[in-house]
Amino acid sequence: MARPSLELVVALRTTAARLEAGAAYQWGHLGQCNCGHLVQTVCRAEPRTIHAWALERQCDDWGDLANEYCPTSGHHIDDVIATLLALGLTRGDLWHLERLDDEAILATLPGGRRWLRRNDRADAVAYLRAWASKLEAELPAAAAAAAAA
Incomplete structure (x- = not known):
C-alpha cells in the first residue's frame, strides 16, 4: 500500500475531481484510464503523450507496465513510473488502481461496496476518493513514526 503523504492525497483528490468534472475517460487508452489520469495530475503530461510513451513498452495496461x-x-x-513510486505509490498500487480492486480501499467505501467496475468513471472517482481518505487518515500516524525514527 502507498506511503501516506499529503502530496499523494492531493494528487488523488485532484484526479477524482477532474474525472468527475467530465475529463475524457477511456479505460482502453493508457493516457485516459485510471492510472493515466493520475499520471496527468502528477506529471502534467497530455493523455496522448502518456499513451505514446506507454506503447513504447508494448504493454496493454498499467498493471503490465508496472510489472x-x-x-x-x-x-x-519508466521515468513516469519512477515519479509515481517517488510519490509513495508501489507497483502493486498501479495494478490495483487500474482494476479498482485493492481490498483495503474497497473496505472503506460507503455502503459496503466490495466490487467496482474498472472502466466506470463514477467507480474510479469513488475509488480515488476512498483511497485519498484512507491515506489522509494515516497521515498523523505516518508523521509520528517518522519523527520517532
Whole structure:
C-alpha cells in the first residue's frame, strides 16, 4: 500500500475531481484510464503523450507496465513510473488502481461496496476518493513514526 503523504492525497483528490468534472475517460487508452489520469495530475503530461510513451513498452495496461518497470530502460514510461513510486505509490498500487480492486480501499467505501467496475468513471472517482481518505487518515500516524525514527 502507498506511503501516506499529503502530496499523494492531493494528487488523488485532484484526479477524482477532474474525472468527475467530465475529463475524457477511456479505460482502453493508457493516457485516459485510471492510472493515466493520475499520471496527468502528477506529471502534467497530455493523455496522448502518456499513451505514446506507454506503447513504447508494448504493454496493454498499467498493471503490465508496472510489472515490466525497469528504472534503467530509457523508456519514458519508466521515468513516469519512477515519479509515481517517488510519490509513495508501489507497483502493486498501479495494478490495483487500474482494476479498482485493492481490498483495503474497497473496505472503506460507503455502503459496503466490495466490487467496482474498472472502466466506470463514477467507480474510479469513488475509488480515488476512498483511497485519498484512507491515506489522509494515516497521515498523523505516518508523521509520528517518522519523527520517532
